[in-house]
Amino acid sequence: MALTCFIRYQIDPFQRAAFQAYAEAWGRIIPRCGGQLIGYFLPHEGSNDIAWGLIGFEDLAAYERYRAALRRDPEGRANFEEARQHRFILREERSWLEDVAATRDRAAECRP
Structure with missing residues (x-):
């Protein structure tokens, strides 16, 4: 994975469960549409209206293939529609970051 899309969501804190169901559907x-899901993250302490989604891609061409597959995916379209109808996402921002490969997926090293 070379690129990670960081999605910052401002959510309605009174509809946290609806956003969780939305994230679980993703x-x-x-993965079915070609993205590497790193995870979705709900607010726990502190701000109660900010959530995150992180999705990895090999390159921008892989992202474009993913977007095309997503447009054809019935469950994906239904998930977007659910969010639109129930308005539990108030704002969404996307940032693209380049991975520092030597720091990704590092397991803890045991030291005696």
């Missing part, structure tokens, strides 16, 4: 949809 857990099925994103």
